[in-house]
Structure formats: structure tokens, C-alpha cells
Amino acid sequence: MTLNDPVIAAQGLDLTFETNDGPVHALRDVSLDIGKGEFVSFIGPSGCGKTTLLRCIAGLEAPTGGSLTVNGMTPEAARRARAYGYVFQAAGLYPWRTIGGNVRLPLEIMGFSKTEQADRVRKTLELVELSGFEKKFPWQLSGGMQQRASIARALSFDADILLMDEPFGALDEIVRDRLNEELLALWRRTGKTIGFVTHSIPEAVYLSTKIVVMSPRPGRITDIIDSPLPRERPLEIRDSREFIEIAHRVREGLRAGHVDE
Template sequence: MSPKISAKSVDLTFSTNDGPVDALKDVNLDINEGDFVSFIGPSGCGKTTFLRVLADLERPTGGTVEINGVSPKIARESRAYGYVFQAPGLYPWRSIGKNIKLPLEIIGLSKHEQSERVKRVLKLVDLQDFENKFPWQLSGGMQQRASIARALAFDADILLMDEPFGALDEIVRDHLNEQLLDLWKTTSKTICFVTHSIPEAVYLSTKIVVMSPRPGRIIDFIESTLPNERPLDIRDSSEFISISQRVREGLRSGHSYE
């Protein structure tokens, strides 16, 4: 089976006022269909940049990236993925329902199909009663759930998520993590998930990519041994703790604290 997403010796150098910065250096990675992959590392390690390269929001300066066997640009144009940003990024002048319809309008689906899908994805994220509310009438956690619904609405089988729960408090975050796992199991999507929380990465993922800054690179690749069925208290198990330790050691070795 050919990988869903494949990156071969990807480099990305930004030119800044202080000279060139290596955001990504020789990144090699294969992601299979149905994987839940977390990218973890300190800020500046290139995890968000890598996600943006997959989404064709940045162009790599070297190497090749293929999504479904084609370039990121073609993948984007065929709407192969849904993207969830750090902030909800909902348009304040549109109701929740209309926000979810936004990509559907752009793709050009029929009105009937649009409302069908809105109903379906709102149910997935448990926001059925909020279709006609405006984003600013909702709490931060609900807004982020709405933005996930928006990314699910056009049925792409890849979901790219850039620290979607970073700004939320721990209780809300736990709840959303549980919901996200449910969603992943029922929809069997391929998910790339950027985070800087070790428990979040270990709890969610089938594979964990540990990254390190200057230059941004992969320093460890961990296949999770946790079962697919994961109640919240799995985080107290010894298996969970040992994977967490491996991630932490990886982060420590890559971080020089200069």
C-alpha cells in the first residue's frame, strides 16, 4: 500500500533580516491511511511549518511532498484535506451554520446538500442546537468544535490540525480530545496533529513525530503501542507513562537551552 502522505528530504529555508533560517532540514516521513500522527516539539522546531507545507500554505525549498500521490498544490485544489487552525478563525458575520457552509459554497454544492452536511457535522461535534448562533455568542471550546465541524464538512479524508486546542483550558481540552478520538474512529480519517503537550500527543496518536529546532528536523519517530480503545484513565497506565518518557527524552536531547 502506498503511503497517504509522503515527504522525502524536505528542506525549507526562510530568508529573514537576520539571514536565512532553516525551518525544515531533510525531513523524511511516510503517513499511512488511517494514521493519527502527532507532531511535537518546542516552538521553532518546524512542526507548524511542516503542516503548512502539506497544506500548500508554504512551498518547500527542496525535496518532494506527495499527498495521495500528487503534489500539495493539486491536493489543495482538489480539496483533499480539511485544515483546523490554532484559533477558530470563524467569520463573525456568519452564523455557525453559515460558517460551516462557507467551504461548501466555494466548492459549489447544492443548497440542499449544504444543509444536509451542516446538520451531519454539527451532530458529530455535538453542536446541533447552535446552528443559528453567531461565533461570538459561543465559548472558546465550542468555537473550536465549530471550526473542526467546518473542516469535516467537505468530507476530505485527511485532517490537518495545528494546535487546535492550545488556547483552551485543561478540562475542555480533555473533553475535546475524547471527542476527537471518537470522531477519528467513526470516520477513519488520516489526521496530522500539531501540539506541544506530551500527554495530548501520547493520548491521541498512533504515531508520534518528535521534532527539534535550529534546524527544524525529526529526531524520533514513535509507534504507539496503546490500544485503539482509549478511555481517559489510560493516561495513568504504565505503558502510557513509558511512551511519555520516551517523548520527553527525545525533546530533551534535541533541546540545547542555549
């Protein structure tokens, strides 16, 4: 793998689920390259396969056709090599572990030394601004803080790729805005490659360097937009003409997907 090779490369990806009501085409002919350090959003209505695509990249779902590589490996091999951190919509913290204990969990599983564990827990909690909450239990934290802890958990073992499945979907708009800002700052600082599933247009446009618009039945890509926005993005950028133009194009892409039906 050379420097310019994509971190994630999909070519003609197909995934068909066999159900009792006949086959369901979750993904059809999905082709996509994601380069190192990109922030890629997958946006589309429910049933468009955006989560399924993310799960394929994570090796949690096996495609039925086409090719998919992650870090030049099969997704399964990449999963076994612990190539990515995954954040789900629900924080899914273990209630019987403290925040620190939750962040430490993947480190324990991967066999880091005790001192290394403590060090990394401290650092990642700092990164998501949860220092001082290490000894607290999940129920003592707000929803937004819990989601930050779950991001810390995904970051703690320092994988190059971060996959996020509607991580802020269950949070209110104000908390969401803040976490979006923080996530951008975190991305700039760490240089990670991020795959981000969302169904919010402003969120996708604000965060991404690349926006993948998808449509349902069968799940496919209708548009890939490379964002011209700078890496440095204050919240006010959302009122700029460029931002509104990209948002418009995303909306058009989503609408086009629906006309096809």
C-alpha cells in the same frame, strides 16, 4: 496509488526562509510516511518547524528541497483538489455568519447544491455535538464550542485528511480533555488521516498512533514513535504504564534535541 501507499510521504524535505538576518532553516532533511487512517502528532518546542511542516503538507508553504506528496500528488495539486480540512489554533469563525453559516462556507465555495449543503451542515454539526446551535452566532458560544464548530467546518466537505495546528492550544485543560476524547471518537468513526500539531506531551501520547518528535534550529525530526496503545482509549489510559513509557520516550526525544544545540 495502491492501498498500502502512504497518504503523505516526505523524503529529505528542506525549507529555508530567506530573511534579512540571513537564511533560516525551518526544516532540514525531514523524511516521514503517514499511512491512511493514522493519527500523527507533531511535537516539539516552538521554532522546531512543526507548524511549517503542516503548512507544507497543506500546500500553504513551498519546500525548497526534497520531495513531498499528498495522496500521490504535489501538495499544491492536493490543495486544489481539496484533499484536506485545516483547523487553526484560533477558531477563526466569521463573526457575521451563524455557526451553520460558517460550516456552510467551504461548501458554498466548493459549489455544493443547496440541499446538499443543508444536509452536510446538519450532519457535521451532529458529529461535533453542536446540533441546535446552527442559528447561533459565534460570540454566543464558548471557546471550546467555537473550536468544535471550526472542526465541523473542516470536516463538512468530507476530505480524507484533517490537518490541525494546535487546535486546543488556547483552551483550558478540562475543555481540552473533553475535546481530545471527542476528537478520538470522531477519528475512529470517520477513519480520517489526521496530522496534529501540539506542544503538550500528554495530548500527543493520548491521541496518536504515531508521534513525530521534532527539534529546532534547524527544524528536524529527532524521533518517530509508533504508539502501541489500542485505538480505543479511555481517559484513564493516561495512568497506564505503557502511556507513561511513551511519554517518557517523547520527553527524552525533546531533551536530546536540546542537547544538540
